[in-house]
Amino acid sequence: MDESEDVPKDFIKLKSEKLSVDEVSELVISPCCGAVSLFIGEFNISELDLWVCCCSSSLPSVVPITEASVIIAVSSPHRAESLEAVMYCINTLKASVPIWKKEIYEDEYSWKENKECFWANSEK
Amino acid sequence: RLSSRRRRHREPAAEGCPAGDGGSMCCQQVSVLYFARSAELAGLRSETLSVPRQITALQLWEEIVKVHPRLAVIRDQVVFAVRQEYVLLGDQLLVLQPGDEVAIIPPISGG
Numbered sequence: 001m002d003e004s005e006d007v008p009k010d011f012i013k014l015k016s017e018k019l020s021v022d023e024v025s026e027l028v029i030s031p032c033c034g035a036v037s038l039f040i041g042e043f044n045i046s047e048l049d050l051w052v053c054c055c056s057s058s059l060p061s062v063v064p065i066t067e068a069s070v071i072i073a074v075s076s077p078h079r080a081e082s083l084e085a086v087m088y089c090i091n092t093l094k095a096s097v098p099i100w101k102k103e104i105y106e107d108e109y110s111w112k113e114n115k116e117c118f119w120a121n122s123e124k
Numbered sequence: 125r126l127s128s129r130r131r132r133h134r135e136p137a138a139e140g141c142p143a144g145d146g147g148s149m150c151c152q153q154v155s156v157l158y159f160a161r162s163a164e165l166a167g168l169r170s171e172t173l174s175v176p177r178q179i180t181a182l183q184l185w186e187e188i189v190k191v192h193p194r195l196a197v198i199r200d201q202v203v204f205a206v207r208q209e210y211v212l213l214g215d216q217l218l219v220l221q222p223g224d225e226v227a228i229i230p231p232i233s234g235g
Contacts, residue, residue: 041235070235090235098205098227099234100160111161113231119203119212120231 024071033075037082039090041070069101091116152177152220156188157227162202166192166228178219181206184226185213195228203229 011027021040028036072089076082093099095116103110113120151174158166175187181204189195204211205227206218220226 094232094235096210096232097234098159098229098232100230101233102160111230112233114233114235117231117233119201119210119229121201 019068019071021068021071024073028073028075030075033077033082035077035079035082036073036075037079037086039070039072039086040068041090042068150177151175152222152224154220155223155225157225159228160230161198162195162228162230165194165198175220178217180214181211181216181218182213184218188228198230201231205229 021038025036025038070090070093072086072093074082074085074089076085094114095118101112103112153172153174155170156173157170158168163169173188173191175184179187184204185199185202189199199213203213205225206220207224210229211218
């Protein structure tokens with residue numbers, strides 16, 4: 001732990017290796033914060049395409065069934081704020097972050113579309 | 125429906141980008157990035173295109189579809205990201221700088 005423990009910090013990390021709940025939790029643990037709230041998103045076999053800031057590179061990776069695709073952790077002095085912040089993060093991610101998921105089946109695949117995405121076709 | 129471009133009296137009435145003109149008809153090289161289904165339809169992830177410096181989002185889409193006609197099928201399901209802001213394919217005027225990135229953004233599915 002470093003000296004600036006009372007200063008709020010944001011960590012955003014993208015990786016193609018397996019995600020660890022322990023590792024993410026440890027990033028937000030702080031003596032001043034009695035509550036840590038977590039969200040873990042899991043899905044089926046998929047390929048991911050995503051755009052990081054100004055980079056045109058993608059991070060193609062195949063995520064096996066029931067492995068975590070996203071982990072969000074927020075700590076706060078009391079639980080209400082961190083629970084609300086986690087919900088805000090996942091809702092905003094689903095509505096605005098340029099990540100695309102392709103679900104791959106035996107003979108076909110399908111690009112998924114979040115209903116939160118305002119430019120997706122509502123008819124499916 | 126394209127909005128008509130203003131024409132200076134000395135400009136040739138031709139399509140494309142006239143050389144040596146410092147006004148709004150001048151072209152810029154922009155990077156176009158393709159993601160997800162748009163990358164599959166275009167057959168590539170990125171390229172440099174020459175487009176008019178001032179152009180509406182819809183006109184820009186039509187320029188890109190001229191190069192990659194297969195993209196036409198997703199026209200109602202994409203937005204652009206220009207300098208990291210989402211832009212609908214409409215009449216919004218884009219003022220493009222050299223080297224700007226324009227990304228084609230199909231419906232997202234993160235989370």
